[in-house]
Amino acid sequence: MKIPDLQSQNDTRNTMIDKVGIKGLRYPIVVEDRANEIQHTVADLNIYVELPHHMRGTHMSRFVEILHHYHQEALIGNLEPFLSELKTSLKAEAAYIDIAFPYFLTKKAPVSKIASILAYDCVFSASLKDEYELLIGVTVPVTTLCPCSKEISDAGAHNQRSKITIKVSYTGFVWLEELIELAEATASCEIYSLLKRVDEKYVTEKAYNNPKFVEDIVREITLRLQSDERITGFFVESENAESIHLHNAYAMISRPGK
Numbered sequence: 001m002k003i004p005d006l007q008s009q010n011d012t013r014n015t016m017i018d019k020v021g022i023k024g025l026r027y028p029i030v031v032e033d034r035a036n037e038i039q040h041t042v043a044d045l046n047i048y049v050e051l052p053h054h055m056r057g058t059h060m061s062r063f064v065e066i067l068h069h070y071h072q073e074a075l076i077g078n079l080e081p082f083l084s085e086l087k088t089s090l091k092a093e094a095a096y097i098d099i100a101f102p103y104f105l106t107k108k109a110p111v112s113k114i115a116s117i118l119a120y121d122c123v124f125s126a127s128l129k130d131e132y133e134l135l136i137g138v139t140v141p142v143t144t145l146c147p148c149s150k151e152i153s154d155a156g157a158h159n160q161r162s163k164i165t166i167k168v169s170y171t172g173f174v175w176l177e178e179l180i181e182l183a184e185a186t187a188s189c190e191i192y193s194l195l196k197r198v199d200e201k202y203v204t205e206k207a208y209n210n211p212k213f214v215e216d217i218v219r220e221i222t223l224r225l226q227s228d229e230r231i232t233g234f235f236v237e238s239e240n241a242e243s244i245h246l247h248n249a250y251a252m253i254s255r256p257g258k
Contacts, residue, residue: 011056019096021048022063029075029101031122034177043101049092050129062089076124083128094129103138103176109192109199110206116194122176123167133257137167137235138179142187143203144240147211159207162187162240164217168225169233169257186220188212214238214251222253233257 025045033039047063066089067075070082079097086095103122108115121139126132142162150157164183168174184190188207195203217238225231237252 010054014053016053017051019048020051020058021046021096022060025064025067027067029099031076031101031103031176034175035106039103041101041103043099045100046096046098047086048096049086049090050094051092055091058090058092062086079124079126079134080128080132083126083132087128094127096127097125099124099126105177105180107190107192109195110190110202111198112196114194114196114199116192118191118193120176120180125167133169135167135169136174136176136179137165138176138183139163139165140180140183140187141191142184143189143191143207144214144217144238145188145207145211147213147216149244150208150211157208157211158242158244159188160240160243161191162214162217162238164221165235165237165239166221166225167235168231170230171232172230174230182221182224186212186217186224214240214249218251218253222255226255 023046025047027043027045028040029043030038030040045067047067049058051058063086066082066085069085070078075082076099083095083097086092100121100123102119104117104119106115107118118141120141123135123137125135125137140163142164143159144162145157145159164187166179166183168179188210189203192199192203218236221236222234225234225236233256235252235254237250240249242249
């Protein structure tokens with residue numbers, strides 16, 4: 001008995017769909033690690049194609065089927081052929097993949113030098129239409145201290161845990177660690193998983209002596225990225241979970257790829 005293929009039916013509504021596919025697929029991947037060569041982690045994948053106006057639907061099973069051709073080690077290094085195979089198999093004009101994953105770095109406390117592991121949320125976003133495009137990004141937890149609070153207070157200043165997000169398009173090669181280090185360098189102080197008392201004293205005083213607005217952070221990162229010849233476009237945002245307000249402070253700068 002022939003099983004009907006409803007997805008391949010003709011559609012007469014004359015409406016193209018920008019993205020159709022699967023979201024939230026948990027999948028093991030391997031990424032390059034500057035200190036250890038490679039790192040095994042687990043990603044959440046979103047994979048889409050553009051659906052022509054005349055096709056009723058796409059074939060969802062093919063997304064996973066083609067993904068398994070590039071299992072683990074090969075996927076990150078072969079995103080362009082992966083997207084090309086998606087386009088061909090699904091008769092699409094464009095294909096997309098978002099790969100969100102935790103990336104783990106060992107950090108030493110600033111004074112005691114005790115090592116601990118900190119996780120950073122990272123993303124690779126690739127697309128293939130007329131040309132292949134890749135964007136990589138990190139979200140980095142940091143500490144910021146309010147310059148205004150320090151200026152007007154006789155003692156102390158309010159601080160907050162903040163998140164800095166940097167996404168870049170580039171030529172050549174850019175380590176995730178480079179983007180993480182850039183974010184941490186522009187904050188009032190880094191965050192660590194493990195601190196002893198001597199470390200807590202250090203980070204508290206460092207933040208107090210290095211106050212930053214969200215505006216300061218995105219501007220400083222922008223200047224650094226603009227001076228890097230590898231960077232062709234970027235998105236930078238800083239968000240403070242305010243300790244004296246019920247809302248957050250936010251700033252963003254975006255420069256599209258060239």
